[in-house]
Amino acid sequence: MxxxxxxxxxxxxxxxxxxxxxxxxxxxxxxxxxxxxxxxxxxxxxxxxxxxxxxxxxxxxxxxxxxxxxxxxxxxxxxxxxxxxxxxxxxxxxxxxxxxxxxxxxxxxxxxxxxxxxxxxxxxxxxxxxxxxxxxxxxxxxxxxxxxxxxxxxxxxxxxxxxxxxxxxxxxxxxxxxxxxxxxxxxxxxxxxxxxxxxxxxxxxxxxxxxxxxxxxxxxxxLANQAAGFLATGTAPGRAGNVHPSLAPYQDFATQDGNVLLAIGNDGQFARFCAAIGEPGWAQDARFATNTARVHHRAALLALMEPVLRQRGTADWIALLEDKAVPCGPINTVAQAFADPQVQAxxxxxxxxxxxxxxxxxxxxxxxxxxxxxxxxxxxxxxxxxxxxxxxxxxxxxxxxxxxxxxxxxx
Structure with missing residues (x-):
């Protein structure tokens, strides 16, 4: 027994x-x-x-x-x-x-x-x-x-x-x-x-x-890092949708058939992302070479990225990036989350x-x-x-x- x-x-x-x-x-x-x-x-x-x-x-x-x-x-x-x-x-x-x-x-x-x-x-x-x-x-x-x-x-x-x-x-x-x-x-x-x-x-x-x-x-x-940022600077953070205040690119992007979430947290991940999508020069651009630079030049970076990411479907981007150690994923409904093979496994x-x-x-x-x-x-x-x-x-x-x-x- x-x-x-x-x-x-x-x-x-x-x-x-x-x-x-x-x-x-x-x-x-x-x-x-x-x-x-x-x-x-x-x-x-x-x-x-x-x-x-x-x-x-x-x-x-x-x-x-x-x-x-x-x-x-x-x-x-x-x-x-x-x-x-x-x-x-x-x-x-x-x-x-x-x-x-x-x-x-x-x-x-x-x-x-x-x-x-x-x-x-x-x-x-x-x-x-x-x-x-x-x-x-x-x-x-x-x-x-x-x-x-x-x-x-x-x-x-x-x-x-x-x-x-x-x-x-x-x-x-x-x-x-x-x-x-x-x-x-x-x-x-x-x-x-x-x-x-x-x-x-x-x-x-x-x-x-x-x-x-x-x-x-x-x-x-x-409030975690948001509180820490206020205590360090005296500036209250505001709403920014799905954009991360201290990382870039770290947000959702429109694709050909929906949305994909990119959660790029360091310079190596960004360089691999750029190489995978056929734009390796972005990672050498002084405006985007470091995370701090990318945060300061977020608008310019998004202007380059957004039209590229609309060229393929969400599943295509995930298939391209997931084996390159570039954090990405879909924006699931609760039903889709429970149906996800990893959640089920x-x-x-x-x-x-x-x-x-x-x-x-x-x-x-x-x-x-x-x-x-x-x-x-x-x-x-x-x-x-x-x-x-x-x-x-x-x-x-x-x-x-x-x-x-x-x-x-x-x-």
Whole structure:
């Protein structure tokens, strides 16, 4: 009989009080690495994203199930229980669970869990080893601490939208959000990193700690080179469409039948590109010989390149350049990306069986490939409250006690 490989976070227990995206993305990362994540949801309603549709999952006949696909993006490998934390017995139950947990993750408003006795100070007194991660829009202090924070408004506030989209005065110009809630996703990733760091620190100290994660902080952090450029010069970057501010040519180009993306990052790649298209002299031209020169003379370079690239189709350019170590590729739709042979070879699409005659849930594989402690997919995104009885029994509650809690409205 084949045994499952060991997981990196085997034995780590996570009490997940979060909902929507940033918190659940964090806890899904921990669950994928082997942590036992118990997702606590509101009775009847559950996580908000269960209702964020369309699109919805479909049954075997292709009909909408009213189960929003959004929820499935960030809740696999978890067990769902329903607990009313506004109910005194529900609060007592969650405190009991926190006593045995390694990690609590929550994304309520600042101070919102104190009234329930589920804040960090209250739970730390019961479990000093507890690692407690709070995710809010603006952090636990500062003039905006009490504000609600959402991905879209943080994309706007942190400056991301000011550098995303076509420049003012060009067709379609103006600020744009990213096509994915990237601040939420990045916050989930930063939060999971912070939790792993705190787990490692606990090995040395025996003590847990508090983690304060703010979407705005993360939004500022992921400005990366754009922030560094502003801090170095005092000049705020602007929108430039798909043009890279510090590299050239590094953008999309129109072809005979569509578009091709060139991502030339050094002078050697540019020289190979020029040779491949029959224009080796461009690489010796003083205006284009170095990346800095190409950035300064971008308009002149594009005036030469654009008519040449329109002479062939996208696939022809990729076939010509890809074996010359010149980074290039198509601009795919999501459907085309999933159909790409490299994506398929890497097993990026996964199928998570649900049992009970329900169709499997399709998902995207975790990109972390660990050789000794790989990610394991052992649970599809759970139905609301699917594991309530199972989890409470593990905490020593018998069926009569569970039924009494249910009758009282606590679960």
């Amino acid at each position: 084949t045994q499952s490989p060991p997981t990196a976070l085997a034995g780590i227990k996570v009490l997940d009080l979060s909902r929507v995206l940033a918190g659940p993305w964090c806890t899904q990362m921990l669950a994928d690495l082997g942590a036992d994540v118990v997702k606590v949801e509101r009775p009847v309603a559950g996580d908000d994203t269960r209702h964020w549709g369309p699109p919805f999952l479909r049954d075997e006949d292709g009909n909408d199930t009213r189960e929003a696909s959004y929820f499935t993006a960030c809740n696999r490998n978890k067990r769902s229980i329903t607990v009313d934390m506004a109910h005194p017995q529900g609060q007592a139950l969650l405190r009991r669970m926190a006593c045995e947990a390694d990690v609590v993750v929550e994304n309520f408003k600042v101070g919102g869990l104190q009234q329930y006795g589920l804040d960090y100070d209250s739970l730390k007194a019961l479990n000093p080893r507890l690692i407690y991660c709070s995710i809010t829009g603006f952090g636990q202090d500062g003039p905006y601490a009490e504000r609600a924070g959402y991905d879209l408004m943080v994309q706007a506030m942190c400056g991301l939208m000011s550098i995303t989209g076509h420049a003012d005065g060009t067709p379609g110009g103006g600020p744009l959000k990213a096509g994915v809630a990237v601040i939420d996703v990045f916050t989930g990733l930063y939060a999971s990193n912070a939790i792993l760091a705190a787990i490692n620190a606990r090995h040395a100290t025996g003590q847990g700690q508090y983690i304060d994660m703010a979407l705005l902080d993360v939004g500022m952090a992921v 890497r097993g990026v699409r996964i199928e998570l069986p649900r049992g009970d005659g329900l169709p499997a849930v399709a998902g995207v594989a975790n990109p972390m490939r660990l050789s000794a402690t790989p990610v394991v997919y052992h649970r599809a995104p759970p139905a609301l409250g699917q594991h309530t009885d199972e989890v409470l029994e593990q905490f020593g509650l018998d069926s009569a006690r569970i039924e009494a809690l249910r009758n009282a409205g606590a679960i």
